[in-house]
Amino acid sequence: MSDVYTSYLPANAPEVNIETQPFWDATAQGRIDLAVCDDCGFIPWYPRLVCPDCHSTDMTWTTMSGHGTVYSYSVTRAGVGRAWKEHLPFVVAYVQLDEGPIMMTNVVGCDPETVEIGMAVTAVFDDTGEGTSIVRFTPAP
Amino acid sequence: MAHIAGVFEHPLREIPDKTVPQIHAEVARGALTDAGLTMADVDAYYSAGDAPGFGALSMADYLGLDCHHLDDTETGGSSYLLHVQHAAEAIAAGHIDVALITLAGKPRTGGAGPGGSARFSSAPEAGFENQFGLGVISGYAMAASRHMHEFGTTSAQLAEIKVAASTHAQHNPDAFLQDVVTVEQVLDSRMISDPLHLLDACVVTDGGGALVVVSDAVAKTLDRHTIPVLGTGFGFKGTNSGRIDLTYTGARVSGPAAFEEAGVTHGDIDYASIYDSFTITVLVTLEDLGFCERGKGGEFVLDGALQAPHGRLPFNTDGGGLCNNHPANRGGMTKVIEAVRQLRGEAHAAVQVPDCQLALAHGTGGSMATRMGSATLILGRD
Numbered sequence: 431m432s433d434v435y436t437s438y439l440p441a442n443a444p445e446v447n448i449e450t451q452p453f454w455d456a457t458a459q460g461r462i463d464l465a466v467c468d469d470c471g472f473i474p475w476y477p478r479l480v481c482p483d484c485h486s487t488d489m490t491w492t493t494m495s496g497h498g499t500v501y502s503y504s505v506t507r508a509g510v511g512r513a514w515k516e517h518l519p520f521v522v523a524y525v526q527l528d529e530g531p532i533m534m535t536n537v538v539g540c541d542p543e544t545v546e547i548g549m550a551v552t553a554v555f556d557d558t559g560e561g562t563s564i565v566r567f568t569p570a571p
Numbered sequence: 572m573a574h575i576a577g578v579f580e581h582p583l584r585e586i587p588d589k590t591v592p593q594i595h596a597e598v599a600r601g602a603l604t605d606a607g608l609t610m611a612d613v614d615a616y617y618s619a620g621d622a623p624g625f626g627a628l629s630m631a632d633y634l635g636l637d638c639h640h641l642d643d644t645e646t647g648g649s650s651y652l653l654h655v656q657h658a659a660e661a662i663a664a665g666h667i668d669v670a671l672i673t674l675a676g677k678p679r680t681g682g683a684g685p686g687g688s689a690r691f692s693s694a695p696e697a698g699f700e701n702q703f704g705l706g707v708i709s710g711y712a713m714a715a716s717r718h719m720h721e722f723g724t725t726s727a728q729l730a731e732i733k734v735a736a737s738t739h740a741q742h743n744p745d746a747f748l749q750d751v752v753t754v755e756q757v758l759d760s761r762m763i764s765d766p767l768h769l770l771d772a773c774v775v776t777d778g779g780g781a782l783v784v785v786s787d788a789v790a791k792t793l794d795r796h797t798i799p800v801l802g803t804g805f806g807f808k809g810t811n812s813g814r815i816d817l818t819y820t821g822a823r824v825s826g827p828a829a830f831e832e833a834g835v836t837h838g839d840i841d842y843a844s845i846y847d848s849f850t851i852t853v854l855v856t857l858e859d860l861g862f863c864e865r866g867k868g869g870e871f872v873l874d875g876a877l878q879a880p881h882g883r884l885p886f887n888t889d890g891g892g893l894c895n896n897h898p899a900n901r902g903g904m905t906k907v908i909e910a911v912r913q914l915r916g917e918a919h920a921a922v923q924v925p926d927c928q929l930a931l932a933h934g935t936g937g938s939m940a941t942r943m944g945s946a947t948l949i950l951g952r953d
Contacts, residue, residue, distance in 0.1 A: 434911040439704065440704070441702075442702060444697075444699075444700070444701075444702060445692070445697060445698050450698060454698075466737075468776075472812070473813065474812040474813050475699075475810070475812065475813030476695065476698075476699035476700075476813075477694065477699075482812040483812065501717070501815075502714070502716045502717040502720070502817055503713060503716060503717075504709045504712035504713050504716055504764045504765050504766075504767075505764070505765040506704060506706065506709045506712075506763075506764045507761075507762050507763060507764060507765070508761065508762075508763045508764075509706050509707075509708050509709070509763045509764060510704055510706050510709075511704075513704075514704040517704070520704060521706060521714065522703050522705050522710075522764075524711070524713060524815065524817070528812075530812075530813065531813035532703065532813050532814065532815050533699070533813065534699065534700050534941075535701055535703060536703050545631050547716065547717070547720045547939070554572075557721045562939035564702045564703075
């Protein structure tokens with residue numbers, strides 16, 4: 431997995447709760463850990479401890495590869511709040527992990543104009559400075 | 572059978588000198604007056620996330636209502652169409668006779684509406700979606716990008732939707748934007764979030780609207796031309812737990828349900844109010860409602876198809892959210908109001924569909940990029 435990364439985008443500390451603590455703890459160590467259903471094998475995004483497919487409560491935190499592809503994206507050029515304004519243009523995206531889940535994220539570390547649907551990307555972990563990281567993606571090497 | 576007996580759209584688009592509750596009261600009185608009823612006749616009240624404080628409880632108290640039925644169902648911009656469905660159900664059950672539904676807000680001069688920031692910060696998805704600078708438009712832009720990728724939809728096709736809305740808005744003296752625009756002007760307008768331009772987006776306006784829905788017994792006593800609610804449908808669509816598909820909406824569920832209940836087909840629809848937060852919202856909704864095949868929305872909107880009075884499917888003859896009004900950032904209310912105007916023959920003469928017998932109104936709430944509620948009504952004439 432990647433080392434801790436610093437993108438040019440805001441990395442605000444998320445609100446962590448007892449259900450999602452393991453996910454956020456893993457991000458601080460450069461991993462995407464998701465809760466996988468012991469009964470049906472489904473991996474829900476966003477992570478939760480009740481399987482939304484079979485409603486089992488037996489879920490096991492499991493480390494993902496960190497590799498995926500861009501499902502969709504938009505180069506945002508205006509229409510955002512003050513904290514993001516100075517970072518325009520930036521890329522909001524949905525990335526599908528190789529393991530299946532499609533997650534909302536940013537694509538960073540490249541010219542926004544070069545991002546495409548289907549592009550291979552790799553997770554990076556943007557340190558919030560408070561024991562968590564925001565999961566973003568860069569073009570796969 | 573439930574009937575829409577009164578409608579009212581606030582005529583202003585900037586209301587700096589009134590509170591949100593005041594605007595709720597003004598539109599409530601407007602719709603009741605239109606129906607020939609008063610506040611004393613109301614036995615059921617409906618509000619959504621735009622209602623301040625405790626929602627329906629706060630507003631029923633402010634309005635001085637004496638009602639025995641309250642509903643504060645919140646599905647964003649589609650709420651008010653879902654409220655019509657709920658009112659129709661309560662009328663069918665014999666629980667109520669006169670339902671009042673109100674919407675008001677001041678996003679233009681008063682900042683963001685009261686609609687639940689505290690609620691959103693405690694949402695289970697909050698930490699996983701609010702870290703990325705996602706705006707309302709960039710979410711819909713991702714939906715548009717994916718639709719273009721899968722089906723070859725173009726920006727020029729999306730622009731046709733704005734062109735049709737602007738062609739209608741020129742006849743509405745209350746419309747926020749009254750200038751007719753061309754496809755080229757849409758494409759040349761500032762890119763906000765690829766592939767959506769400034770002119771692909773709806774207006775931000777203060778304002779509000781209200782509906783009065785009544786039972787058969789009350790409808791018979793009114794002088795007003797009441798509009799029967801023939802069919803209703805609602806569809807929820809979420810992120811599917813990480814299997815999101817951005818190329819369709821909940822209209823896939825709400826549309827067929829409304830058509831089935833009404834017992835009519837697409838060819839029977841004379842006029843359609845289609846939720847138009849963005850041009851892409853209209854294009855995908857037309858597909859999901861079944862007016863064209865999936866992926867063919869871009870072709871469907873060409874050749875003035877949406878332009879009144881003679882297009883294949885005249886839509887949003889008030890100018891819609893794209894040009895006329897999107898009060899409180901919620902466009903569902905005005906969708907119902909313009910459909911009622913068309914069925915009463917009270918749309919502007921230049922855009923009135925001749926002999927309009929059957930209309931569809933559709934609302935979308937939440938976001939196409941994440942989770943949404945879609946509501947469809949099919950309305951007729953007595």
